[in-house]
Amino acid sequence: MAANPLPHTRRNPLRRLPITLALLLALVVASCAFPEEAFDGTLEGNYYLNGTDRDGVEFSGTLVITPTDDPDTYDMQWIVTGSIQTGTGVVTDDEITISWDAMEGFDEASRGEGRYSISPEGELAGERTVAGQEGTVTEEAFPIK
Numbered sequence: 001m002a003a004n005p006l007p008h009t010r011r012n013p014l015r016r017l018p019i020t021l022a023l024l025l026a027l028v029v030a031s032c033a034f035p036e037e038a039f040d041g042t043l044e045g046n047y048y049l050n051g052t053d054r055d056g057v058e059f060s061g062t063l064v065i066t067p068t069d070d071p072d073t074y075d076m077q078w079i080v081t082g083s084i085q086t087g088t089g090v091v092t093d094d095e096i097t098i099s100w101d102a103m104e105g106f107d108e109a110s111r112g113e114g115r116y117s118i119s120p121e122g123e124l125a126g127e128r129t130v131a132g133q134e135g136t137v138t139e140e141a142f143p144i145k
Helices: 012-031
Strands: 045-052 058-067 072-080 083-092 095-104 112-119 124-129 138-145
Touching: 045 072, 072 095, 095 124, 112 138
Parallel strands: none
Antiparallel strands: 045 058, 045 138, 058 072, 072 083, 083 095, 095 112, 112 124, 124 138
């Protein structure tokens, strides 16, 4: 049997450490270069809306929030599966208290109240009621960025 012309060598696992560290550093820098937009304290904007009605039926739509002359008060419009509802919300601390009226596609005599909590990311979660009816509607709204 002929002798192996190449001597047996062991790979040095530390040989690739600088490359691994450089790639890891590049990944960290890239993730910091494009941070998610931070919540600036204003609720103005468009939101994806998901909810469950009083009968347990899920729905989705859009919530549009626009500022008024009062910095703590907002005009609100829900566009939900064939209906439009408008209202007003007043912010106190980390909550917005709302009153709303149906405008189109829903029983137009409907109106109600509600309350959403405001997360540090500007997301909303809470309940709305329909005047004269039992139960609540639960909703979550996520800013469209």
